[in-house]
Amino acid sequence: MQSGLFPDDPAETRIEILKATYAALLEHGYADLTIDRIGQHFPKSTSLLYHHYEGKDELLVDFLSYLLEDAEAGLGTESGASADERLLTLFDRIFAEETPESMAFQRAMAEMRAQAATDQEYRRHFTEHDRFFRDRLADVIRDGIEDGTFREVDPEQVATMLHTMLSGAMAEQVTSDLDLSSMRAEAEAYVEARLLAEGR
Amino acid sequence: MQSGLFPDDPAETRIEILKATYAALLEHGYADLTIDRIGQHFPKSTSLLYHHYEGKDELLVDFLSYLLEDAEAGLGTESGASADERLLTLFDRIFAEETPESMAFQRAMAEMRAQAATDQEYRRHFTEHDRFFRDRLADVIRDGIEDGTFREVDPEQVATMLHTMLSGAMAEQVTSDLDLSSMRAEAEAYVEARLLAEGR
Secondary structure (H helix, E strand, O other), X not given: OOOOOOOOOOOOHHHHHHHHHHHHHHHHOOOOOOHHHHHOOOOOOOHHHHHXXXXXXXXXXXXXXXXXXXXXXXXXOOOOOOHHHHHHHHHHHHOOOOOHHHHHHHHHHHHHHHHOOOOHXXXXXXXXXXXXXXXXXXXXXXXXXXXXXXXXXXXXXXXXXXXXXXXXXXXXXXXXXXXXXOHHHHHHHHHHHHHEOOOO | XXXXXXXXXXXXXXXXXXXXXXXXXXXXXXXXXXXXXXXXXXXXXXXXXXXXXXXXXXXXXXXXXXXXXXXXXXOOOOOOOOHHHHHHHHHHHHXXXXXXXXXHHHHHHHHHHHHOOOOHHHHHHHHHHHHHHHHHHHHHHHHHHHOOOEOOOOHHHHHHHHHHHHHHHHHHHHHOOXXXXXXXXXXXXXXXXXXXXXXX
16 A cells, blocks of 8 residues: 555645655654644645645544545556455555554554544545445445355444454554464455355 | 453452443443543542552553463363364354444554553563463474374564564454454465474
8 A cells, every 4th residue: 555655746636745744654654643743744834834735633534534535546457357366466465565664554553543532534535445444345245246156144244343453453563473374365265255156 | 251251240440440441441441531430430439540540551451461371361261172273263263243332442552562662561561471472382283293183383573474464463353444364364274384293
């Protein structure tokens, strides 16, 4: 998700600000982030940030919306692949080798997600975020049932499980040192045992 | 886990402090917690808290250790039940109707877990926490394979999946408004499709 998240030379001020936010999040994490620290990654005057956003949290909620817009725009690239192949591609992406950049970003996301426990704006955002990814997973399951790859399962119910398992894994990757390397194999075993139609 | 977590009238000062910590966590959450606020729930002098702990985070890491000690002591009560029944009992507990108290406690846990993204002490604790629960889940899977209830799966791998899915669900319950009611059914479907031996 990280590489290519922002254009090299953003034309819009909003995108320029969000790109600076991303760089500052990687450097400082959520808790130590300030508008001034975002300003250090912003090529124009820091006062412009205050002009666009009331404060750090308003800016970050807009940053999270941008991630969703980017995810929406990036969909549909795997068309042509079967439903089970699309799920495995997703697992590959989630359980890919971590880089320092992806770890720093996941840490900041875990901190922001925890804000949703007490802050309504973050909660509203993460609800939208969860709904978006769960709906996309349900679409894949539905396609798989339609073309006979998958059994007749409840697409929403299976999507809820897949989403919860994947977001649990992403959170654990940055909050625990326990080895998650076998998750990829078991996620695949789940798809095979629960979803793949007989004889596939 | 909440009810009966602490004795009504703790004999040890440590337990008395941790009980006050629990009450203060429910009232203020992690971010707004202070030693003085814990002191307001502590029947003795607040200065005693400073005598026992350097600060809020040292106290909270000890609080998390107490939760593990309590969980360890509470194990083995479901002996006699078969492995699949033990898993379903666990699902019942995790997906039980939420109360204001259990929600407040889960919110505080989500905030503390996020600390583990940047704080080594919290991370060390949550690694131990995850290892404990994953090991117990692997024990149940192993028992089930031994007595023929379950297929010949890799117990560690399945336990990793179950644990990640359950901790993901607990986190989502307090950071998103999305409905998780179908998780219970899908967790059961996973056990059935992936674990139950043929003809059970």
